[in-house]
Amino acid sequence: MGHPVTTNPFIIMLINMAIVFFVLIALSFVIRLVHLIDPTAKKKEAPKAAPAPKAAPAAPVVAAAPKVDNNVNIAVIAAAVAAYGLGNKIVTIRPIENTNWKIGGRATALQNTVC
């Protein structure tokens, strides 16, 4: 190990905080840049222009999350509901969008500190 560049705590603080801010600000710009050039975002907007076809009324399950292939999740949820012996037909399975229930669920899930 060599000699420290400086032992003045104020200078160390100043330099360190400047670098920490610089790195995180630079990263935030990179994140914005990635968002701007994101080719998948454009693809997502394109199908929105076309009217979505209506789901057939006889279909047992209608997925409302177009971004991800949720077929497996839907099948598992439907099987779980069926296993409870509920006789009613499942009309729709859709993700909860930004409700307090959803956030509350996430809060419960984050129980342990990992770092």
Next chain:
Amino acid sequence: MELWNAFIVSIISVWNDSGYQALTMGNIIMMIVGFLLLYMAIAKEYEPLLLMPIAFGCIMANFPKTGFNDEMNVMMAIGFGIKYEIFPPIIFMGVGAMTDFGPMIASPDTMLLGAAAQFGVFIALAGAMMVGFDIKEAASIGIIGGADGPTSIYLTMKLAPHLLGAIAVAAYSYMSLVPLIQPPCMVLCTSQKDREIKMLPPRQVTKFERVMLPVVSTVFISLLLPAVASLIGMLMLGNLFRESGVTDRLSDTAQNSLINIVTIFLATGTGLTMDADSFLNYKTILIIVLGLIAFIGGTVVGCLFGQLMKIATGGKVNPLIGSAGVSAVPMAARVSQMVVQKYAPGNFLLMNAMGPNVSGVIGTAVAAGTMLAMLS
């Protein structure tokens, strides 16, 4: 009679070779400390996953004549994992695999809060120098304020390895006490009106953005601060496993089996550094006090910077998310949510607080890397 004599000689020999013979008052005190930590882990459930192996390691480190440090054995091998900085980067890989960077990508502005909360590190650094620690020791003590166990261990092993036990215990103890330490500071730095500010939920983030973040940030930060390339690189590799969607098995291993195995080794190894000779001195008490100051400093400055952001955004940012800039993931974000729930029921900030929380991890690693570059 001969049998009796042989029996007596054997008993005396066993006694002379036993640890009881060489037990010192320091060993006894440290074993009591170990039992106390064990009690806190089991009965109070304060970070039991970390505190239990640390406590048990502490108890074992104070058994005399074990030869843990004299010849190659499992305890020495565990010690090598810490001494040669193998475990902290692997823990970081698990953290990356477990952590959703989405809220940070969705609200890059909140990364400033993760930077501001690092101020606590340097408050403690200055304090440590004022009470007589040298600059390398002070930097290692200051990093406790980052609330990041692996980074604390990583930096301390490079700058002040003789303080590892005290610093690791202080870091992990305060991380477990985040729900007790932070709320009073948060309440002091905010008004009731501030706490009632509702923030918009973060936008949906695409897979492209999620995949690009670990790649780009690894390249950018590792080239700037090579000293922490292993920490940042492994953090982002773990996150890439998670987000790529094509390495489910690796992601699963990193965030479950691997991090659990390495946590056992890292925490036990940390406990094994807590022998009476290196732990029982006034410096330990100073480190514990300075660690607390660092934590409080980081929380307060985070909240104050949150106030600045509130003003700058015309009241769109709730300053309470600033406290999550200390990087105890996800505990600090949960504490933001907990305080909001207490003072403004129905207001949910958890996902907004995850942005500064995750950027705090990166901020602490960057602070550590900068200090390594300046001081080593």
